[in-house]
Amino acid sequence: MQRAKLARTAACLVWIIALPGLLAGQATTTGGAPAASTLPPEIPIMPMADAVLFPTLSVPLHVVAPRDRAMVLDALKSDRIIGIVLRRPESDPDFVEGPTPPIFPIGCAGAITEVETVADGGYDIVLQAVARFRITREDTGKPYRIARVTAIPEARRADETSALQAERQTLETLLAGLSGRIGMGPVPQGRSDETFVNGVAQRVEIDPLDREKLLEQAGPLARARLLIDLLKKTTP
Structure with missing residues (x-):
């Protein structure tokens, strides 16, 4: 085993540190990632079953669910930022059943640097890490989850x-x-x-x-x- x-x-x-050309296609757009200091106080969050984004890295995602497609479209119209958070498994001691999957409070935000519309109506996107964050509360009013967050700087000492x-x-x-x-x-x-x-x-x-x-x-x-x-x- x-x-x-x-x-x-x-x-x-x-190694997916840099992914130029990964999503080559007619419907691909590219944009740069903002600096960590520009992390807005409110961001959309995408709960994941097993994917975690780390600082300095990129991650490719295939987005299919209607709410997640709406999130991508809205992000492209604004700052391109989406927060990736891990869902709590039912085996976790802090798991609480509710209308939305429980998540861990610490995640990592990324900026969409590449996006391509694919045949199933979804999107292939690449997120470039911007900053880790801690969720302070969740807001409603969108078909997808929105969270108030505070940035968590990486501890780097000379x-x-x-x-x-x-x-x-x-x-x-x-x-x-x-x-x-x-x-x-x-x-x-x-x-x-x-x-x-x-x-x-x-x-x-x-x-x-x-x-x-x-x-x-x-x-x-x-x-x-x-x-x-x-x-x-x-x-x-």
Whole structure:
């Protein structure tokens, strides 16, 4: 079981830091992502079953549900920002049944940088991370969910640079070990330590609740340390 899970992990370790041309087609539009300081106080939120967006990264999404299509259209008419949040599973101790799926209070907002209308009437979009946020309350009045949010800055301290480099090396060693057993290719190089850590956290196959814990870490150093612990527990 664990070995099969690790094999899927290797297959899923796709690096989506930049996705130019991913959604090539006649109906594609492209726009730049705003700076984190421009995160508005109210944003639409899209609950996801297992996808989590991390700072500095992008994520491709296929949008089909009518309410989500309406969200995309409205976002394109304004600041292009959509918040990605994880739904609470029924197994979570804080799960509360209600008219809308319960969600975790911390998510990550992204700006639509690419969009394409597809044959099923939905959209293929790419979201580029803008900032993490905490939900303070939800508002009504739209067919989709709207939340009042406050931005959460990433903890980046100059005196943590060496420690983050060391944790990256540990993480690379762990991933190389997995590659040796299950045929995973070499770990991509040439990315900043922060983006490397976030890229592994976003794509490695782990429990969604663990991925949410990674997102909630104060910054890349704490995230790297938790990720290393999680991978060590997964390794047979």
